[in-house]
Amino acid sequence: MAERLKVHVDPDKCQGHARCKALAPELFELDEYGNAHEAGDGTVPPGLEDKAWLAKSNCPEIAIDVIEE
Numbered sequence: 001m002a003e004r005l006k007v008h009v010d011p012d013k014c015q016g017h018a019r020c021k022a023l024a025p026e027l028f029e030l031d032e033y034g035n036a037h038e039a040g041d042g043t044v045p046p047g048l049e050d051k052a053w054l055a056k057s058n059c060p061e062i063a064i065d066v067i068e069e
């Protein structure tokens with residue numbers, strides 16, 4: 001069975017670079033200050049796993065965690 005992934009943004013680290021939103025718009029939302037949080041409960045829909053890892057590796061603040069469940 002394929003692993004399930006969740007994304008999580010650490011609000012203390014996020015500085016609003018928005019690369020996550022550009023790379024994986026399905027997985028992240030931006031608030032009115034431009035800071036990101038995970039969409040919904042952070043569950044990564046099937047097929048979007050690569051985008052989750054891409055967003056994590058492209059966040060300059062290392063604010064994104066990808067959790068394997």
Ligand code: F3S
Pocket residue numbers: 009013014015016017018019020021034035036058059060061062063064
């Ligand atoms: Fe924040 Fe990193 Fe996205 S700084 S807006 S989580 S790219």
